[in-house]
Amino acid sequence: MDNSPNISPEIPGGDSTEQRIFDAAHELFVQKGLDGAKMQEIADRAGINKALLHYYYRSKEKLFEMVVKAVINRAFPAIRQLLESDGPLEQKIVRFIDFYIELISRNTFVPLFIITELNRQPDRFFETIFPKDIPRPEVFFRQVEQEVALGNIRPLKPQHLLINIVSLCVFPFVAKPMFRVLLGMSPQELSQFMSERKEEVKRFVFQSIKP
Amino acid sequence: MDNSPNISPEIPGGDSTEQRIFDAAHELFVQKGLDGAKMQEIADRAGINKALLHYYYRSKEKLFEMVVKAVINRAFPAIRQLLESDGPLEQKIVRFIDFYIELISRNTFVPLFIITELNRQPDRFFETIFPKDIPRPEVFFRQVEQEVALGNIRPLKPQHLLINIVSLCVFPFVAKPMFRVLLGMSPQELSQFMSERKEEVKRFVFQSIKP
């Protein structure tokens, strides 16, 4: 049916109660945050009693942490693979933009969720939550530096390039409602407009790194 | 001392109790959101008793709404002025980037706060909270179309240009902790690096719109 990239809960089981609870928690925590999502609401959405939450997942904090880990562990390996993969720089950038815009447009709340969590408890991330295999963009960086040295692209720090690309891919979707206001578009118009972004971002980026 | 642009509470009074309460609420709501910030915490930060909050501001909801309005009404006129001002396109873009990066780097939580609120209650914004004078970027849009027609810049929809510029200015600061992880930098290194962004974004944008 649809094997597009998607950051969604996919812990162990299939349709078990445990799984349904986790899915409900995942959806509500990502949308409303730790304080915004209530245990009763999670129970209702999972179609079970509140006490069951505590039977399967000891506390709200524990459940929340599991959700955070699940989100992180699905979001970062995606970046990792792309940054560390082989192939010429241009191809890599094209694939990154295509994949990442696809990913974010299907999971608009996830970046906001991750950023909020990183702000809320920065230390926890480095100590416990984060996987040991954070994407190491050095391969990508060296590749950019090489192209600069060869004169194929203009001089720029690869870190800026990475930040710029990610910003152009992610922010428009995160801030979609804001841009809707700013551009005065209807939801339909905006969706149509957003579907152009894959190509626009590519043009924008490639033009901007020309020598 | 410091007359840089700053989105901060500046409702009526100076150092009155009422003002101190509002300032405390502003700070905590922007950082922690409606559910995350507690009334007791606001009272503590303002250095007063909790009951005083309800003496000056009837309910949490009311106080929150005032904070939201204050944030919105300081963030948007800033954009408005720049989008509707006179002057050649290039100058306008330069000023916009300088001003906006300065603004956001001093108020990193504000964009996140606005976006979260827009997601939480999209209707409220259009009905009550939003000022009637939303920035109308048509002047800017027509100017871009003109430059395209003259062949001074490559063909592109002005809406994409605006979104791209805003994304490049705002997102790196909003997602600072995420980039810290991704780039493996210390807070000091990252701050140093971020200070380069004004110039980098300008180069990136101008290069990308060349014919």
Next chain:
DNA sequence: ATATTTTTTAACCAAACAGTTAAACTATTT
């Protein structure tokens, strides 16, 4: 000084909430 209004506080209240308990119900094993 006395009265009056504004400001501030401690103590209290009711609702919402995370979490607990003990019992019942179901499915599986023996």
Next chain:
DNA sequence: AAATAGTTTAACTGTTTGGTTAAAAAATAT
């Protein structure tokens, strides 16, 4: 079918939280 382990529930508990009240203290007016 009896025992056992796994699953689900209703009812309860203690804490947090938004909000109230009544009275004291401070400031202002008469």
